[in-house]
Amino acid sequence: MTDTDKRYSDFVREISRTVSPDRIYTDDLRLLAWGTDAGFYRLVPKVVVRSRNEQEVVAILRLASEMGLPVTFRAAGTSLSGQAVTDSILVVAGKNWESYRILDDKATAIALQPGIIGTRVSEILEPYGRLFTPDPASKKSAMVGGIVVNNASGMKCGVHANSDRVLRSIRIVFADGTVLDTADEASREAFRKSHPDMLGEIMAIHNEIADDKELHDLIINKYSIKNVTGLNLLPFAIFDDPFDMITHSMVGSEGTLAFVSEVTVNTAPVVPFSASAMVYFSDLAEACRAVVALRKAGCVQACELLDKKSLASVHDTTGDGLTALLMTCEADSKEKLDSLTNETLGILKGFKPFIEPHFSLDPEEIAEWWHIRSGVFPAVGGTRALGTTALIEDVAFHIEDLPEATVALAQLLEECGYDDACIYGHALEGNYHFVIAQAFTTQAEVEKYRHLMEEIEKLVVGRFHGSLKAEHGTGRNMAPFVAAEWGDKAFGLMKRIKKAFDPLNILNQGVIFNDDPNCFISNFKPLPLTNPHVDRCIECGFCEVNCVSCGFTLSARQRIVVQREISRLRRDGSDPERLKRLEAGFRYFGNETCAGDGLCSTSCPMGINTADLIHDIREAEMGPSGKKLGKWAAEHLAGVSAGLRLMLGGANMAHAVLGDKGVASVGRTLNKVGLPLWTPSLPVPFNPSHIVAQQQPASEKKVVYFPSCINRTMGRSENQPADLPLPEVFVNLCQRAGYEVIFPDNMKDLCCGMIWESKGMPDIADEKTRQLEAALSVASQAGRYPIVCDQSPCLHRMRDHIKSLELFEPAEFIHDYLAPHLTFTKTDEPVAVHVTCSSRRMGLAGKIVNVAAMCSSNVFVPAEVGCCGFAGDKGFTEPKLNAWALRKLKPQIEKSGAKTGYSNSRTCEIGLSTNSGIPYKSIVYLVYEHTK
Ligand SMILES: Cc1cc2nc3c(=O)[nH]c(=O)nc-3n(C[C@H](O)[C@H](O)[C@H](O)COP(=O)(O)OP(=O)(O)OC[C@H]3O[C@@H](n4cnc5c(N)ncnc54)[C@H](O)[C@@H]3O)c2cc1C
Ligand code: SF4
Ligand code: SF4
Numbered sequence: 013m014t015d016t017d018k019r020y021s022d023f024v025r026e027i028s029r030t031v032s033p034d035r036i037y038t039d040d041l042r043l044l045a046w047g048t049d050a051g052f053y054r055l056v057p058k059v060v061v062r063s064r065n066e067q068e069v070v071a072i073l074r075l076a077s078e079m080g081l082p083v084t085f086r087a088a089g090t091s092l093s094g095q096a097v098t099d100s101i102l103v104v105a106g107k108n109w110e111s112y113r114i115l116d117d118k119a120t121a122i123a124l125q126p127g128i129i130g131t132r133v134s135e136i137l138e139p140y141g142r143l144f145t146p147d148p149a150s151k152k153s154a155m156v157g158g159i160v161v162n163n164a165s166g167m168k169c170g171v172h173a174n175s176d177r178v179l180r181s182i183r184i185v186f187a188d189g190t191v192l193d194t195a196d197e198a199s200r201e202a203f204r205k206s207h208p209d210m211l212g213e214i215m216a217i218h219n220e221i222a223d224d225k226e227l228h229d230l231i232i233n234k235y236s237i238k239n240v241t242g243l244n245l246l247p248f249a250i251f252d253d254p255f256d257m258i259t260h261s262m263v264g265s266e267g268t269l270a271f272v273s274e275v276t277v278n279t280a281p282v283v284p285f286s287a288s289a290m291v292y293f294s295d296l297a298e299a300c301r302a303v304v305a306l307r308k309a310g311c312v313q314a315c316e317l318l319d320k321k322s323l324a325s326v327h328d329t330t331g332d333g334l335t336a337l338l339m340t341c342e343a344d345s346k347e348k349l350d351s352l353t354n355e356t357l358g359i360l361k362g363f364k365p366f367i368e369p370h371f372s373l374d375p376e377e378i379a380e381w382w383h384i385r386s387g388v389f390p391a392v393g394g395t396r397a398l399g400t401t402a403l404i405e406d407v408a409f410h411i412e413d414l415p416e417a418t419v420a421l422a423q424l425l426e427e428c429g430y431d432d433a434c435i436y437g438h439a440l441e442g443n444y445h446f447v448i449a450q451a452f453t454t455q456a457e458v459e460k461y462r463h464l465m466e467e468i469e470k471l472v473v474g475r476f477h478g479s480l481k482a483e484h485g486t487g488r489n490m491a492p493f494v495a496a497e498w499g500d501k502a503f504g505l506m507k508r509i510k511k512a513f514d515p516l517n518i519l520n521q522g523v524i525f526n527d528d529p530n531c532f533i534s535n536f537k538p539l540p541l542t543n544p545h546v547d548r549c550i551e552c553g554f555c556e557v558n559c560v561s562c563g564f565t566l567s568a569r570q571r572i573v574v575q576r577e578i579s580r581l582r583r584d585g586s587d588p589e590r591l592k593r594l595e596a597g598f599r600y601f602g603n604e605t606c607a608g609d610g611l612c613s614t615s616c617p618m619g620i621n622t623a624d625l626i627h628d629i630r631e632a633e634m635g636p637s638g639k640k641l642g643k644w645a646a647e648h649l650a651g652v653s654a655g656l657r658l659m660l661g662g663a664n665m666a667h668a669v670l671g672d673k674g675v676a677s678v679g680r681t682l683n684k685v686g687l688p689l690w691t692p693s694l695p696v697p698f699n700p701s702h703i704v705a706q707q708q709p710a711s712e713k714k715v716v717y718f719p720s721c722i723n724r725t726m727g728r729s730e731n732q733p734a735d736l737p738l739p740e741v742f743v744n745l746c747q748r749a750g751y752e753v754i755f756p757d758n759m760k761d762l763c764c765g766m767i768w769e770s771k772g773m774p775d776i777a778d779e780k781t782r783q784l785e786a787a788l789s790v791a792s793q794a795g796r797y798p799i800v801c802d803q804s805p806c807l808h809r810m811r812d813h814i815k816s817l818e819l820f821e822p823a824e825f826i827h828d829y830l831a832p833h834l835t836f837t838k839t840d841e842p843v844a845v846h847v848t849c850s851s852r853r854m855g856l857a858g859k860i861v862n863v864a865a866m867c868s869s870n871v872f873v874p875a876e877v878g879c880c881g882f883a884g885d886k887g888f889t890e891p892k893l894n895a896w897a898l899r900k901l902k903p904q905i906e907k908s909g910a911k912t913g914y915s916n917s918r919t920c921e922i923g924l925s926t927n928s929g930i931p932y933k934s935i936v937y938l939v940y941e942h943t944k
Contacts, residue, residue, distance in 0.1 A: 020058040030071040035062040041597035045570035050552045052401045053094035054537035057102040064108040066273045074189035082521040085267040087158035093487025095266040095523045107563045123276040126157025142279040145173035153554045162485045163264035167314045170441045176263040183274040187514045194259045213512040214254045238408045238482035242494040243506040267520040269513040283342040285349040290381045292334045292366035299335040300415035302363040303439045311355040315339040317439035325391040390617035396449035403450045408443040408482035428464045443482040452536040491526035542579040545624035546572045555612035560879040564896040565605040568612035568622035607883035608770045609849040630772025642773045650760040698727030700739045711752035716792045720803035749833035756791040764806040781813045804916045808850035823860040834943040836866045843868040844913035849879040867942035874904040882923035898927035
C-alpha cells in the first residue's frame, strides 16, 4: 500500500465512526460512476462520501483538514467546466439534502437545503404564486447547491435576479469545520470571536477596493454583465458588513470556499401574462442591433438568438442564412402585455425583419418555437462524430458591443476551424453559448482547442472587455485565464479571499486557482464507443432525476459511464484486474437493479433509453439454457399462467393462516435468502375464462378488450375482498356506457412480449407481439373498433410495436369514449393517483388525472414519485429498489388522508400498496364506483 493509499484508508476508517459505512464508497465501480460530471474532464476520486447532514460534513472537513486531504462537493453533477470532479474525496450532498422552510405566509422567502432540484423549488412555491428566479437551462436537474455555488443563470434572470441578487443569508461549514449562519446573530457573534483574523482580512480587502477607484469601477463594470470568471468580488465592492461579504462571496465560489448547508433566498411573483415572437433577420449584425434597441427600451423579458448554423441544425426552413430572435414579453395584466408587444413590434419595424413579425399567445405555436430553441444543443450533440465531446462555451459581452462582437465571434470560430459551431443564447444579456464537436484524441486536436481558447480570450477580454465565463463557472477550464481577464490586482484579491476562507487549500483544489497553465487541456474524459444505443450520451446527467435506481445503485448516466470504461478496458487490455472488478460490480449495480422502465429517456436531451443498453447486456449474458426456457415459456403461456395461479393460490392460503403480519415477516425472511418477496398485498389467483365465455349484450358501440396476462392471472388483492376482478369491472363499466366488449380469440396464449424484452430476449418478444397484433386485428375488424389493454407498461410496448391499430389505456378510453355516456357522482374524499412511467412516456398523465377528477374533487398526485421501481417482477426479487423508489410516498399519503390509491398497472399497484400503507388498484375501479 502506498503512503497515499494509506492516508485515504485511514480517512475512511476514521470517518466511518461518524458516517454510516454504506454511504462511503471506495470500490472502482462507484468511484468512477459518482466521480463523473457533465464536463469533459476525468478525475476519479479516492473516496466518495454521500453525506446526510451538517454534522457529517463538519466531521468530514475537520478530519480532511487534519489529514491535509482535498475535498470536493457535489450536488447534481451537471457542471460543465470541471469544477465538480476530483481525484481526492468527493462529498455528495444531493438526495439527502432536500428540506426547505417557507419563511412567511406569502412565501416571499424560502430557506433551502442544497439538494433540492431547481424546478422543484418553483413547484413548491407555485401555490403561492411565487418562483425561484435563477433559471439555468439545466434547472430540471441542477440542485440549489450547484445553482447558487456556480451562480448559474439562464434566459430571464440575467444579473438582476440571479442567486447573488436573491440571496438573503447562508449557512455554511468552513474547511476547519466551523458552522456559520449569517442570518443568526448568535452565530455571527461566535464567529467574530473564533475568526477575528479572517474577518479582519475580509474588511482589509473591502477597504482596498473602496480606496482604489479604478479597481472599484472595474468590479462594478464587470458585474454589470453576467460574469462567473474567478471568485465573486462584487460583495466586497458593494457591502460594508463582512457577513454580507461572506454570504455573497459563496455565490460563484464553485466549492472552493466552504460547504453550503442552507441558503435563504427571496422569491419573485409569477407573472401571469406572456406572449412570444420568433423574428427572423437576414443579417446577424442587424439582429443584434435589434436586441440592443429592445434591451434599451426594456420591453422584452427574454430574447434568445439563434444564428444560421443553429437554425440549420434544427432544420428550420424559413430561409437560407437567417438569424432568429425568439423573444418573450411578460406582464401582470393583459393591457400591459399588449402595450409591451406593440412597443416591441414598433421597435422591430426599424430593423428589416425577414418576415413580418407577430406575437403569439397560442401555447402550441409558442411551444414549437421553444422546441426549436431547446433543440439546438441536442441536435449538435446528436449529430456529432462519435467519440467527440459536445462542448458548450459560454461568453458575455456588454450589450452595446453585441452587433460587432457577435459577428467577430462567428468569424473567429470559422478561422479556428470550427465552421460547424452554432452560436445561440441569451442575447438580451449579451450572453452566448457556442457548441462545438471537439475531439481530444490527438495532439493536433488538443492544440486546435488550445488555440481556440487563446483566441477567444483575445477577442472577448482583449477586444471587448467581456466575460470568458458568463454562467457555467470557471472550473479547471478557465482557471488559467482568470488573471488575464481580471488583471493581477483583482486576481490577487481573489487569492487572498481563498486563503482567508480556506487557509490549507483543501477545498476543490485546482478549481478557479490552478498553477498548471495547461490544466484546461489535461485530464480529458475518454468517450469510447460502447453500444450504439448510448454512444451519443454527453454525460449531462439530465436522466438522473427520472432514474429510479439513481442513488440506490447506479443512475442511467452512471451505467453508461461504467460501460464505456468496461469497453475501453476490454479494447486496450491495460488493466484486466480492474476490468474484472467493474464487470463483476456492474452485474448488480448496473444490470440487476435497472428497472428497464426507460424513464431516463424522457429527460435525456438525446432521447437515450438506457434500458436498451441493459437489454442488450442481458441478451449477451443470457446462456442457451435461459433462451431455451424463455422460448418454452412463450410457447406455453397458458400453462405458465396456470402455474402462477397455483403459486398465488398457495401464497394466499398461507396468508389466511399467517395473517398480514405473519406474511410480511415470513416474506422478508424468505426474500433475504433470495426468494421473491411475498407481501400482504399479493393478489389472489384469477382466471377470466368465465367472463370471456359470457354472452355480451350486442351494441353498435364496440370495444376490443385485451386483459394483459398479468390481469388474467392476478386478481384483486387479498386485502380487498369486496372487489371484483379488474376484467369483470372493466366489462361492466363498458356495458354501463352502452359498449359491447369483444375479446380476441385464443387470449390465453396472447402476450405483448414485454417480459421477454426485459429479460433480453427481443426475438421472442417480437414474435409474441406479432401474434398479438394478428389476433387484435381480427377482433377489431382491422382497426374498426378501439382496442383497450388494461396494463400500462404492456400497452406502451404494444404502441411502440403495433402501428396498424389504435390502442388505448383504460383511463384514456374512459376519457375519450365512455365518459360522455356515464353520469359521474363526485366525492370529496382524497384520492391518490400514481401515474406509471409508461403512462408518462405515452403522455397520458393529464387524461388520467382528469378522469380521477371526474370522480373526486380532491385528487392528489404525490410529488417526486416517478417510476415505482416494481419493474414487472423486480418488486418481488429486488424489493429494496421498489422501497427506494417509493421512499417519498408514504409520508405524503399520510398527510393527504387518502384511503385508496389508483393507477393502471397491477404489478406497480402491488409495490405501491406495500410501500404506501393504503391499497392501490386500477383507476377503472374508481370510475366504476362513481358512475351510473
Ligand atoms: C446541457 C447543460 C445545460 C446547461 N445549461 C446551463 C445554463 O443554462 N446556465 C447555467 O448557468 N448553467 C448551465 N449548465 C451548467 C450546470 O447545470 C449548472 O452550473 C448547475 O447549476 C450545476 O448544478 P449541479 O447541481 O449540477 O451542481 P454540481 O455540478 O454538482 O456542482 C456545482 C459546483 O458547486 C459545488 N457544490 C455543489 N454542492 C455544494 C455545496 N453544498 N456547497 C458548496 N459547494 C457545492 C461543486 O463542487 C461544484 O463546484 C448546463 C449544464 C448542462 C449539462
Ligand atoms: S443518457 Fe442522456 S440524459 Fe443521461 S447523461 Fe447521457 S445524454 Fe445525458
Ligand atoms: S431504465 Fe429506469 S432504472 Fe434503468 S437506467 Fe433508465 S430510468 Fe434508470
